[in-house]
Amino acid sequence: MIDPTSMVNRPAPGRECGTCALCCKVYEVPAVESRAGTWCRHCLPGRGCGIHETRPQHCRAFFCLWMTQDFLGPEWKPDRARFVLTMDPATRWLFVQVDPGAAQAWRKDPYLGQLKRWAAAGDRPVIVFVNKVATAIMAHGEIPLGEIAADERLALRDLPGGRRTLEKVSRASA
Ligand code: SF4
Ligand code: SF4
DSSP states (O other): OOOOOOOSSSSSSTTTOOOTTTTHHHHHHGGGGOOTSSSSEEEEEEEEEEGGGGGGGHTTTTOOOOHHTTTOGGGGHHHHHEEEEEETTTTEEEEEEOOOOGGGGGGSSTHHHHHHHHHHHTTTOOOETTEEEEEEEEETEEEEEEEEEEEEEEEEEETTOOOEEEEEEGGOOH
């Protein structure tokens, strides 16, 4: 089980990116003008970063959950799963950033079933992004959220009956 209290930001023993470079495709990296969903122009897919020695701090500091959590098996390695898992240590929300070249990969076995179990077990959302378009997996089902603008954030809202929903709100209202 993913345990945010034991999260570390360093690779678990034996974990290496190897031929994976999916985080260099799915995320926006402003320091190198890389847009989400397209390979960073410095990426040499299968071979790593073409500017490894001078890559931005953002890149140096990043390790996906597969790298840091060794209970995630080989099927969760991003270049095989076709998505990158991360967790916000403050909110404990799990994020799934999907390769837009395989936008439905997260719906396949064993992924969707496990994502639902994580959402239910922690009573916290799992947010799936394909570029900027989000879908929340909640304990009680999925919520399509559409595109999340830069000036928006996601917030939980309590519903009658003890259920919760997730909605987009303006960052200005934070
Ligand atoms: S997605 Fe994870 S395993 Fe793949 S290159 Fe990035 S940090 Fe390494
Ligand atoms: S600069 Fe290097 S590590 Fe950073 S996103 Fe581009 S290819 Fe990946």
